[in-house]
Every structure is written in C-alpha cells, then in structure tokens.
Amino acid sequence: MTPEEFRAALASHGIEVTNAQMAQFEKYYQLLVATNEHVNLTAITDHDEVYLKHFYDSALGALADQSLQTQSLTLCDIGAGAGFPSLPLKILFPQLKVTIVDSLQKRINFLQTLCDELGLTNVELVHDRAETFGSAQSSYREQFDRVTARAVARLVVLSELCLPAVKVGGQMIAYKASAGEDELKVATGAINKLGGQLDHLTTLSLPTEPVEPRNLYVINKVSATPKKYPRRPGVPNKKPLVNVK
Numbered sequence: 001m002t003p004e005e006f007r008a009a010l011a012s013h014g015i016e017v018t019n020a021q022m023a024q025f026e027k028y029y030q031l032l033v034a035t036n037e038h039v040n041l042t043a044i045t046d047h048d049e050v051y052l053k054h055f056y057d058s059a060l061g062a063l064a065d066q067s068l069q070t071q072s073l074t075l076c077d078i079g080a081g082a083g084f085p086s087l088p089l090k091i092l093f094p095q096l097k098v099t100i101v102d103s104l105q106k107r108i109n110f111l112q113t114l115c116d117e118l119g120l121t122n123v124e125l126v127h128d129r130a131e132t133f134g135s136a137q138s139s140y141r142e143q144f145d146r147v148t149a150r151a152v153a154r155l156v157v158l159s160e161l162c163l164p165a166v167k168v169g170g171q172m173i174a175y176k177a178s179a180g181e182d183e184l185k186v187a188t189g190a191i192n193k194l195g196g197q198l199d200h201l202t203t204l205s206l207p208t209e210p211v212e213p214r215n216l217y218v219i220n221k222v223s224a225t226p227k228k229y230p231r232r233p234g235v236p237n238k239k240p241l242v243n244v245k
C-alpha cells in the first residue's frame with residue numbers, strides 16, 4: 001500500500017488525512033527502520049508494507065469504534081511495541097490522550113524519541129508490565145475510556161492484561177487475526193469474570209489482498225474487575241483463566 005493508497009483507503013471511510021499528517025507518517029516510517037537497525041522493533045520494514053500492516057491496520061480500530069475519531073477519549077495501549085496501534089491513531093485523531101505501556105525499556109526509549117520528533121503531545125509512556133500497571137494498587141487501574149492491544153497475547157490472556165485498566169463504562173479493543181474467532185470461545189468466561197461483556201466483533205479486510213481479514217473485538221466494561229486480577233506478572237500467560245465461571 002503506497003502512502004497515497006493509504007490516504008485514499010482512509011478517505012473512503014470518511015477519514016481525511018492532511019499533508020501534515022502524511023508527513024508525520026513518513027517520518028514515523030523513517031525513524032522506525034533507522035532505529036530497527038540496532039533495536040528490535042519490527043519484522044516488517046518494507047515501506048509499503050509498513051503503511052499497510054502497521055499504519056492502516058492500526059487505524060482499523062477507529063472503524064470498529066468510531067468515537068475514537070471525534071471524542072477526546074483516554075486511550076491506553078498495552079504492549080504497544082513500536083507504537084501500534086495507538087500512535088497511528090494519535091496521528092490521525094490528535095484529540096486522543098494516549099498512555100502506552102510496554103515492558104521493554106528500549107521500545108519505550110524509541111517511542112519517546114518518536115513522539116518528540118513528530119511533535120506528539122498528550123502521550124504518556126510507561127515502562128511496566130500490564131499486570132502491575134492494572135493492579136489493585138495502581139493509580140492507573142480502571143482509568144481509561146479505551147484500552148487497545150495488538151499482537152500481545154491470546155484473547156483469554158489479553159483480557160486479564162487489559163480489562164483491569166478500563167474504566168466501568170469504557171471498552172477494550174482487541175486487534176486479532178481471523179483465527180481470533182476460536183479465541184473468543186475460550187475467553188468468554190474470563191471476560192465476564194473480569195467485568196467485561198462482548199459488545200461487537202468487527203471483521204475488516206485490508207484493501208490489498210491477500211492479507212487475511214482482521215477481527216476487532218470491542219468489549220464493554222460493565223462492572224469493576226475483582227481486586228485479585230490481574231494476577232502476578234507472568235501468571236496470566238502461564239495459567240490463563242480458561243474454564244472460569
């Protein structure tokens with residue numbers, strides 16, 4: 001997907017990208033590949049592939065949840081790595097207040113440089129594990145209107161990493177490949193236990209085939225998460241909350 005195809009694909013969904021925003025995306029690409037030479041950030045480095053699989057893919061969240069396009073929501077991105085999906089969303093919708101959590105300091109350092117270079121404000125970078133960040137002792141618990149995650153863990157694990165940070169009345173948005181459908185069956189008990197309820201699943205195809213369609217799970221936070229979740233770092237992954245009632 002060339003930058004112009006990226007712009008046209010978003011325009012077809014009613015999202016107009018200005019020249020200044022296009023310049024920010026190009027700078028993002030340049031910094032991503034330059035830093036990737038010495039810090040492991042992404043396996044995707046081809047210019048047009050980054051526009052498709054990182055930038056456009058990240059923007060899909062705003063099609064699944066259109067309030068991201070206009071409202072001044074607080075958005076937390078768990079395990080954002082090189083900034084996906086939250087920073088393309090922030091570039092497109094500057095009114096968002098973004099908090100990024102990642103357990104790798106080197107990626108947080110890259111994101112700090114990136115935000116400085118792109119002039120992005122209202123982005124907070126937190127070096128932490130999601131399990132600590134969302135714990136009952138944390139000031140970040142149940143603070144966010146939206147919590148996103150892409151390519152971090154299976155839905156059952158992801159729910160325990162993300163839902164504790166979502167405020168009651170807010171939503172978690174999980175970016176998944178189409179295989180994610182089977183993950184929902186396994187994760188439903190955990191989602192409910194953690195105070196969540198599936199609102200809707202949006203399946204979107206990327207404009208350039210043959211990339212498989214994306215599933216975006218939008219999960220409402222309907223009640224407070226019990227204090228004992230998330231469990232200690234590493235436990236959600238080692239002992240996922242399968243078969244919980």
Ligand SMILES: C[S@@+](CC[C@H](N)C(=O)[O-])C[C@H]1O[C@@H](n2cnc3c(N)ncnc32)[C@H](O)[C@@H]1O
Binds near residue numbers: 078102150
């Ligand atoms: C495969 S990368 C995906 C990055 C990005 N979301 C994307 O879609 O390109 C997973 C990221 O999640 C972070 N991560 C994994 N488990 C985590 C946890 N428990 N708490 C915080 N970050 C975590 C890793 O450091 C890594 O940067």
